[in-house]
Amino acid sequence: MYSPLRSISLAVVFALASMASGFQVAKAVENANIQVSASGTVSIPAGQSTSGFSVVGNGTTGVVPVQIGPSASDDAANGILLGSVGELGRTVGSETLWSSSSVVRDPSGSLSLTTRKAGIDAPGTTLPNNGSLDSNLNAIYFPFSEGWVGGNVYSNGGTAFNEFVLNGMTAADIQQDSLDGGTTPESGLSVITIPGVTDTRRQGIFLANSGEDNKVFASVSQMSDGSAFTLQSTVSDENSQFNAPIRQAGDNSSFVFLPLGTPNMSLARVHTGNANEPAEVLISSGNAVTMVREAQGRFRLSIAGHTPTSGSLLINQHGSHDDLGGNPSGGPSTDNLPSFAPHSNGTDWVVLSEDISNSDPIDGKTGGIADSFPQGQDAARGTYFDLAFVPFTGGPTGPGAIPALSTLTGFSRSRVMGWNTEVTALPSDIGLNASDATLAVVPQSSTGINVSGIGSNRGDLNFYVDGAELAVGDGVMLATVTQGVRDNTGFLGDKSYGIADTTHDGGNLWSVSTSSFLSGEEHNINVAVAFFGADSGFETGTAVDSNNTIGRIGVTIADVDSQTDGVLMATAWGNDNNFATVTSKTDGSWDIHVKDYDKDAESNPTDASDGANYVYLPYDAENLVAGRVNADGTIVNSTAPAGFTLTRDDEGEYILVVAGKTNEQGMLLLNSVSEGNDDDNIMSYVKDGDNFRILGIDSFATPSVDGLEDTAFSFAFIDFVDDLQLAGAGLDGDLNADLKVDGADFLEFQRGFPGTYDASVLADIQSNYGTDNSAVASTSMVPEPSSALLCGLVMFIFSATSTRKTNRS
Structure with missing residues (x-):
């Protein structure tokens, strides 16, 4: 939480600080759209600038000197200038060439916008690699005197920043990181903390430019847990996200933080999805922003009430989520270069994303969008564009207050949440395996949250909750298949029942992996997902078979008797076609038995993929309906019997009726019990009117056509309407849902x-x-x-x- 001062606009706070210091010259936000003709003449079209923004002569090729207010010499010291390329490639001779943009401080203290050719040389090129290339630009200047938080950092030829011109933050808020996790900043990755921001995934947009007149451009992202932003310097003629050469250390940079809700400014973070998946605006404020795919790598951007001539647009490539050490954990490649221009309809923008290849030139033919799938272009995961639009008339006079998280999201680490997911295989997806594209739709979820299935492909489901993926520090994810036999034979799959695993394998962001119970291959199938917040108070964890006990993981919870006090629910860990059964032992502990789809026990003591995620649900928890069931449908123990009825309907089929609830108002977690003949069984469920039809499935049968078998199991109903809470945890007056009133x-x-x-x-x-x-x-x-x-x-x-x-x- 933040102090009462945040009720006052940041502009007021920093304006007062500026007046007290006496050294900053008051300036206003200034912006312009700049045209550079084929002959190199620089101009600002009539009506496409604010009064204080001007260009100072023509400069040289690829260099546009600018001036803010009456003098240029104080511009670098008193604010942040950012620019974006505002044209879709430039024709030079017979080639279409693409450029990256930077903002450079001149020796006098003034600023220039610079543009250089991106990509490697084409055969017979008319412009060498990294040559200066004239390009049209949109530019915005954010003055410190109005309270804009950010700044300009310089290395002065070294590999680490040694000069900081900052506002609203200090040099201690900037950590230059190392690709290998060491202390040498060779990766060109900076981790930046903005004071007062507690969730960088939701509270605002972070934009940046390289400060070097060379082949480097800046991409931005945030830490997967929302603790900080990341700024990466990317070499514009390389294409190797995981190798150090793509990142260049010690590059000067400029950046600004724009709080969501800042008046008179439109902000958005956009995910473009797979090639057949709709683009989606994840977070936004101001005038409504929409992004529609027109072709591969080509999008139509609309900002309600505005056109390309009514204001200036900035777009940043959104790079990978990074943890300290520079380890990518999802997201599109940072080597893709965005540019934009007015759309032919006169009211919108065309946004292009060009892939920078180390083997093909970016020329609109071989390395660009026209004929090849750009590497990382429609990556399965991660946001893609961050953007800001400032009008020429009635623009912002300072940043808004940093918005309280409770006004932006219903997500809280103190909550238990759930959602249903319907998975559809798409007919084709350029650049992916044929018929591998998947659309995941979330028709129902817990109250107060918006869950989107984004960037999914066959057997891999990714979710955003109110604009952000859930990280390992946020809690633990479990899942259950909500479908019977599914025929995916027309989409690279089987006709089979399915298995659902949950994982943050390869990074820190949770996802669901589904596979065929017949072959173990990736398998599209509907699922329900439950997420237990790290501060919800429930006992959760990820356990691994550390004792090499033939795939059995022992779980003991202090002062809890597994025979009487509650249920332990588990989901196998990883993208590894495993499933988990749970057995209550007479000593009061549990065994989680992790098995492969082909019935073999998983028992590698050092392999995390043989583990399971689990949660313990005590029967006295509020709004919980749960129990343990014998194979014949009789109840072993449970929450209050008045809360549900369960009956055996047929071989391996059970009907669960939850009092006063439907299957659209909640979901089930299910585990078979590792006892007797059902030691190898999995569980799933389907809708049956308003109720749940629970299926026990035998892996020794043919899981493509039959396989239902009476099965002992445990179940838990996760309510979407009334949050699941520990007994006594619900508090009137707990407005921020942290389980305390203060x-x-x-x-x-x-x-x-x-x-x-x-x-x-x-x-x-x-x-x-x-x-x-x-x-x-x-x-x-x-x-x-x-x-x-x-x-x-x-x-x-x-x-x-x-x-x-x-x-x-």
Whole structure:
């Protein structure tokens, strides 16, 4: 959470700081669209700039000197200039050439926009590799005096930054990283923390330019857990994401953070998906932004109420998520170069993404979008473009306040969430194996969240929750197949039942892997997904067969008797066609038995792919319906019997009716029990009217046509409407869902009163103030605050609210 100061615009805070310091010259946001003719003449079309933005002469080829306000010599010291290439390649002789853009500080302290040829040389090229190349540009200047957070960093010829011109942050907020995890910044990757930002995945857009007049351009992303942004310097004539040469250390850079919700500015992060998957705007603010695929690597961008002549557009390539050490963990390749130009319809933009190949030139024919699938172009995972649009008239006067996460997402690490997924195989996908494209649609999910199935392919499902993927630090993911036999023989698959695994294998972002119970190959099939937040209080974990006990993983939870107290639910780990069964032992512990699709036990003691993700659900948890069931359908033990009925309907088929709930208001987790003849069985379920038809499936049968067998199993209903919580964990007045009521909830109330919250919510906070359920299942009270303290807090709330209203008026 952040301080009450965040109720005031950052522009006000930093403007006051600037006046106090006395050294910054007040400037306004200035922007322009710059045209460079074939003969090298530089101009700004009439009406396509603000009054304080000007170009200073023609410069030289690929160099556009600019001036902000009455003098250029203080521009680098007093703000951040960023530019983007605003044309779709430039014809030089018989070639179409593409360029990358940078912003360079001149010795005088002024700034220039520079553009150079990207990609390697074509045979008989008229312009050598990395040559200066004139290009049209869109540019925006963000002055420090208005409070824009970011800055300009310089290495002055070294391999590490040694000069920092920053606003709203310090040099300590910038970590130059190493590709191999060491301390030498050879990777060209910087990890950047923005003060006050707690989730870089959702709270704003981060844009950057290289500060070198050379072949390097900047791509941006964020850490997979949302803790920081990343800035990568990418060499524009290489194509090797995982080798150091693509990253160049010590490059000067400029960057700015733009809070979501900043007035008079349109912001968006866009995922372009697989080639047959719709592009999707993940987070946005301002005028509505849409992105529609027109062809491979070609998109039509629309910003409601604006055209390419009404303002300036900046687009950054969105690189891979990176952890410290520079290890990519998903996302498109950072070697793809975006550019844009006015669309032929006169109101929109065409956005192109060019692949930079180390074997083919970027010339629109061999290495570009026309005839070949650009490497990383429609990557299965990760966002692709970050963009900002500033109008020439009525533009922003400073950044908005950093938005509270609770206003952006219903996701919380304190929650248990779930969703249903319907998977469709697409007929073809350029650049992927034939018929390998997959569209994952989420028709139902827990209240307050928007879940998107994005960038999926056959047998691999990726999900974004309110614009961001879930990271390993966010919690634990489990899944259940929600379909019977599925015929995928027309789409590179089997006719078979399916298995679902969950993993963050190869990175820190959770995904679901589905495979055929017949062959073990990747298999499209519908699934339900449950996610248990790291702060939800439930006992979760990922266990590995460390004792080499023939695929059996022992789980013991202190003071819990597995025979009577609750159920342990598990999903096999990895993209490895395994499944997990769970057995309650007489000593009060559990065995998770991990088996391969072909019934063999997985028992490699050092192989994490032989493990399982699990959660323990005590029967006294709020809103839980769960139990253990004998093969004949009789209940061994469960939550309150009044909450459900379960009956055996046929061989291997059971009907579960959850009182007052339908199969669109929740999902099931299922595990077979490793006992007797059903030691090798898997579980799935299908909809049966409003109820659940649970299937026990025998792997010794032919899983393409039959295989149903009576099976002992455990089940848990995950409610989408009423959150699953530990007993006593639900608290009135816990507005930020951290299982405690404290000053942070008063601040949350302040931001939402009146409108979101009313006086009754304040009463809930007052009555529960000091309650902390974050560590234990039962309610733990700390001493009540004195009445004087509560009065003081209430007076503070209403005085701050009154002040805020006055400021807005």
